[in-house]
Amino acid sequence: MDDLTEMLKGTLEGCVLEIIGSEETYGYAITRRLNELGFADVVEGTVYTILLRLERNGLVQVTKRPSGVGPPRKFYALNDAGRKELATFWAKWEYITSRIDKLKEGRR
Amino acid sequence: MDDLTEMLKGTLEGCVLEIIGSEETYGYAITRRLNELGFADVVEGTVYTILLRLERNGLVQVTKRPSGVGPPRKFYALNDAGRKELATFWAKWEYITSRIDKLKEGRR
DNA sequence: CCCACTACTCTGTGGTACTGTGTACCGGTA
DNA sequence: TACCGGTACACAGTACCACAGAGTAGTGGG
Numbered sequence: 001m002d003d004l005t006e007m008l009k010g011t012l013e014g015c016v017l018e019i020i021g022s023e024e025t026y027g028y029a030i031t032r033r034l035n036e037l038g039f040a041d042v043v044e045g046t047v048y049t050i051l052l053r054l055e056r057n058g059l060v061q062v063t064k065r066p067s068g069v070g071p072p073r074k075f076y077a078l079n080d081a082g083r084k085e086l087a088t089f090w091a092k093w094e095y096i097t098s099r100i101d102k103l104k105e106g107r108r
Numbered sequence: 109m110d111d112l113t114e115m116l117k118g119t120l121e122g123c124v125l126e127i128i129g130s131e132e133t134y135g136y137a138i139t140r141r142l143n144e145l146g147f148a149d150v151v152e153g154t155v156y157t158i159l160l161r162l163e164r165n166g167l168v169q170v171t172k173r174p175s176g177v178g179p180p181r182k183f184y185a186l187n188d189a190g191r192k193e194l195a196t197f198w199a200k201w202e203y204i205t206s207r208i209d210k211l212k213e214g215r216r
Numbered sequence: 217c218c219c220a221c222t223a224c225t226c227t228g229t230g231g232t233a234c235t236g237t238g239t240a241c242c243g244g245t246a
Numbered sequence: 247t248a249c250c251g252g253t254a255c256a257c258a259g260t261a262c263c264a265c266a267g268a269g270t271a272g273t274g275g276g
Contacts, residue, residue, distance in 0.1 A: 001203055002196070006231065009263050010114030011208065018211055028223050038207040046264055048224065053263090070222035071272045088110070090212070095109055097205060099146040100119065103126055104198070114262065117232050136254050154233055156255065161232090178253035179241045 004041070012042065014089035016050050017078065020060060021086050026073040027051055051076060059085050112149070120150070122197035124158050125186065128168060129194050134181040135159055159184060167193050 015037075019030050027047050034042045051074075054060045059082035063075045078086065123145075127138050139155045159182075162168045167190035171183045186194065 001200065004118075004200060004204060005264050006118030007200055007204055009117040009232075010112075011204070012264070015208065015211055022214070026223080037211055038203070041265090043265070044224080045226090045266070045268095048226090049264075052225090067223075067272080069273060071224065071270090073223070092109065092112060092115055093208065095146070096112060096115055096119070100123065100201065103123055103145055106130070113233050117263075120233070134254080149234090151234075152255080153235070153237095153257085156257090157233075160256085175241080175253075177242065179239095179255065181254070 001040075004039075008039070008042075011093070012039075012046070013050050013053070014086070014093065015039070016047065016054070017059070017082060017086045017089060020054075020076045021078045021083065024063075024075050024077040026075050028073070030076075054082070057081075057085075109148075112147075116147070116150075119201070120147075120154070121158050121161070122194070122201065123147070124155065124162070125167070125190060125194045125197060128162075128184045129186045129191065132171075132183050132185040134183050136181070138184075162190070165189075 012034075015034065016030060019025065019033055025033075028044065030051075031042060031044050031047045034047070051060075054076070055062060059079065060076045061079050063077070064072050065075055066072050120142075123142065124138060127133065127141055133141075135155050136152065138159075139150060139152050142150045142155070159168075162184070163170055167187065168184045169187050171185070172180050173183055174180050
């Protein structure tokens with residue numbers, strides 16, 4: 001699949017929120033999970049900038065824990081604001097996909 | 109619905125391609141059509157930049173015609189490259205929506 | 217002691233939608 | 247005539263986001 005970066009703008013952050021929301025986890029693991037899910041070209045740097053943004057915007061709670069297999073991990077969990085943002089994200093996603101599907105059906 | 113701009117990145121151009129593909133039309137009308145479809149906050153300036161980009165990338169054929177109700181209109185139609193690009197857009201859209209739906213179903 | 221793997225950080229870049237403003241053509245109306 | 251609103255296009259500047267690329271550490275194996 002060729003370049004998806006433009007289309008991922010705005011949605012990737014929501015995906016990260018969803019992943020964090022389902023389980024307290026850390027940057028490296030989130031990147032792996034996204035890759036597994038089919039977002040093959042997403043790299044660590046991208047995820048970390050998103051995580052920093054989430055932290056700056058007060059949507060997550062961060063806990064540092066030693067790892068055993070490398071440097072300490074920063075675990076992220078959603079707080080109330082984060083859960084609210086996640087709900088907003090899905091609402092927007094629903095809205096946009098419904099409009100685009102309508103546009104798509106409109107042809108012929 | 110609050111701000112959708114980030115989520116529209118990459119998709120709005122595809123929507124414009126689809127609209128042009130279904131019927132030869134012009135900037136002002138495309139903006140109205142998008143507004144009707146539910147993309148309420150999309151304004152002329154945005155559409156014109158997209159149209160200029162499509163023209164620059166050689167995806168459309170442009171014809172200027174007098175209007176009768178205002179200044180002349182620039183009508184846009186897809187050429188072969190444009191139709192190909194539109195097909196690519198829908199393929200990408202399909203791909204991304206399927207991955208995100210998978211992520212969404214994954215919770216619980 | 218080097219190297220691979222894990223894990224996090226930071227700076228800079230390019231692309232995209234949007235903002236705001238300006239220009240221009242036309243018809244109606246007072 | 248003078249004004250106004252709707253139509254139609256254009257363009258400079260801004261903000262935001264994913265990504266590239268490089269760097270820093272910690273651990274364990276050969």
